[in-house]
Amino acid sequence: MTQQHEKLSAFMDGELNESEFVDTIKNDSELLAKWRSxxxxxxxxxxxxxxMPEFDITAQVAAALDNEATVxxxxxxxxxxPVIGKIVPLVRQSGQFAVAASVAAAxxxxxxxxxxxxxxxxxxxxxTFGIPQAGMAPVSxxxxxxxxxxxxxxxxxxxxxxxxxNALIADHEQQLKLKQAEEQSKQLMDPExxxx
Amino acid sequence: xxxxxxxxxxxxTALAVRLLFVAGLLVVNPAAAVSQQSDSDKESSEPSxxxxxxxADSDATERLSLNGLEWLQRLADANRQSNFEVSxxxxxxxxxxxxxxxxxxxxxxxxxAEQLNLQNGPGQEMIRLGNVVSVFEPDVxxxxxxxxxxTGPLPSDLLYEPEALVDAYQFxxxxxxxxxxxxxxxxxxVSRDNKRYNYQLWLDEETGMLLKLNMVDLQGALLEQVxxxxxxISLEPAPYFAKINPQxxxxxxxxxxxxxxxxxxxxxMPVGMEEIKRETRRLAMTGQVxxxxxxxxxxxxxxxxVQPAQDSLDSDVVLRHSTNTxxxxxxxxxxxxxxxxxxxxxxxxxxxxxxxxxx
Numbered sequence: 001m002t003q004q005h006e007k008l009s010a011f012m013d014g015e016l017n018e019s020e021f022v023d024t025i026k027n028d029s030e031l032l033a034k035w036r037s038x039x040x041x042x043x044x045x046x047x048x049x050x051x052m053p054e055f056d057i058t059a060q061v062a063a064a065l066d067n068e069a070t071v072x073x074x075x076x077x078x079x080x081x082p083v084i085g086k087i088v089p090l091v092r093q094s095g096q097f098a099v100a101a102s103v104a105a106a107x108x109x110x111x112x113x114x115x116x117x118x119x120x121x122x123x124x125x126x127x128t129f130g131i132p133q134a135g136m137a138p139v140s141x142x143x144x145x146x147x148x149x150x151x152x153x154x155x156x157x158x159x160x161x162x163x164x165x166n167a168l169i170a171d172h173e174q175q176l177k178l179k180q181a182e183e184q185s186k187q188l189m190d191p192e193x194x195x196x
Numbered sequence: 197x198x199x200x201x202x203x204x205x206x207x208x209t210a211l212a213v214r215l216l217f218v219a220g221l222l223v224v225n226p227a228a229a230v231s232q233q234s235d236s237d238k239e240s241s242e243p244s245x246x247x248x249x250x251x252a253d254s255d256a257t258e259r260l261s262l263n264g265l266e267w268l269q270r271l272a273d274a275n276r277q278s279n280f281e282v283s284x285x286x287x288x289x290x291x292x293x294x295x296x297x298x299x300x301x302x303x304x305x306x307x308x309a310e311q312l313n314l315q316n317g318p319g320q321e322m323i324r325l326g327n328v329v330s331v332f333e334p335d336v337x338x339x340x341x342x343x344x345x346x347t348g349p350l351p352s353d354l355l356y357e358p359e360a361l362v363d364a365y366q367f368x369x370x371x372x373x374x375x376x377x378x379x380x381x382x383x384x385x386v387s388r389d390n391k392r393y394n395y396q397l398w399l400d401e402e403t404g405m406l407l408k409l410n411m412v413d414l415q416g417a418l419l420e421q422v423x424x425x426x427x428x429i430s431l432e433p434a435p436y437f438a439k440i441n442p443q444x445x446x447x448x449x450x451x452x453x454x455x456x457x458x459x460x461x462x463x464x465m466p467v468g469m470e471e472i473k474r475e476t477r478r479l480a481m482t483g484q485v486x487x488x489x490x491x492x493x494x495x496x497x498x499x500x501x502v503q504p505a506q507d508s509l510d511s512d513v514v515l516r517h518s519t520n521t522x523x524x525x526x527x528x529x530x531x532x533x534x535x536x537x538x539x540x541x542x543x544x545x546x547x548x549x550x551x552x553x554x555x
Contacts (some may be wrong), residue, residue, distance in 0.1 A: 171504055
């Protein structure tokens, strides 16, 4: 068996020229699993991760559930009934499939959430700043109020100033846009001026 | 004896010559092969680029002898007469690149059509048919005005009427370079009095089209750059223009500014800058009443605002808004504001040259 594994490893590296080894892998489920996990590892190492390793978990979960299902004793009664006995395994299987699928979905969701950038919460951070710390409350609170008021007065004039500057710049841009139009209109209104 | 030595010498020289010849072949051959190849390249490509009856060489020598103004006239001709599609980007240091698409065509009925489209964001589309420009902008009702050029990042006098710039600027040819993958002619546009920003300009040798335009300050630092990234010239107008329905465009509004007499004059202006407008108006954003004069030299425009000092900014301000210099100062009863693409020193000089007249 270890010889087979070595062969598999060599085959993956492209060092084995036996094309019939492909069939050996296909027919051997253990080798097939190894083949898959090697590829997952390799793509993981190369940071390609095109293969979702989670699907291996689903297989395991499904297998585990499959094993566990037999422990649910009371329902085994149904098996004694001729018709239902045949249907139940089917139902049970599909149920397991659903469970397995949902586990897979949860895993993927988990990965996506983990990859999301940390949500920003400006509101909460703002509040922690605003809450006065015990001990330095009265003085610093007053001071910060004064500073705040001064700042707001300052901000008002600054805003006012900025508004005026913006108004002038906007007007300048507007004039440039209309410059040509007005020259042309003048010529159109006064056809004599148009003639040389 | 003598003949023998002679023979020996002859043999040696012959050998030496042969050796030299071989060495020379080895050294020369690669270069010769390359030059031959490039010759054949030229031969194969030139007839396709130029009309077959017209030898490309004479064209090239003609081009070499063109002076600055003639290059710009070539540019104007190309801009007015050819069907082209140009992609270019506008860059200002430290700011995002702004991409534009610019199309021009001469339609079957002889009418000029032009389109300038801002490619990023919600965009802005300007369409010109003849002398009517329609503007489509987000948040603004579409409108049309009379104008024979679209007001874009490129000064329209530079594109269409270089003669109008002669009073204020001189044009200097620098030499040949390569821009946007094409052989180009480099020019400089220098203000005659050194009071304004200067320009570097690259024009396509083959078509005369603009490939690159730099605006630099007096120290040579780059302020603004237009770089063409794609240039397509075709015989037929672009299919885009066939889709324009002239009836669907907003009808043009004539604008006749009411000229008002002011009680002040600007004494100093850079060479070639002329007053093109004066009026009294309310600012749209704040409702303040201002007296206004607009000056232009074809490349840049300078606005001068005068308003009562009581609703002025309480201190003097100099700042740069993109490439515009904004300078505002208060003297006595009035606040003077100068805005335009001129160096701050020039704006200062203009603002300080205001004199009261007429009273």
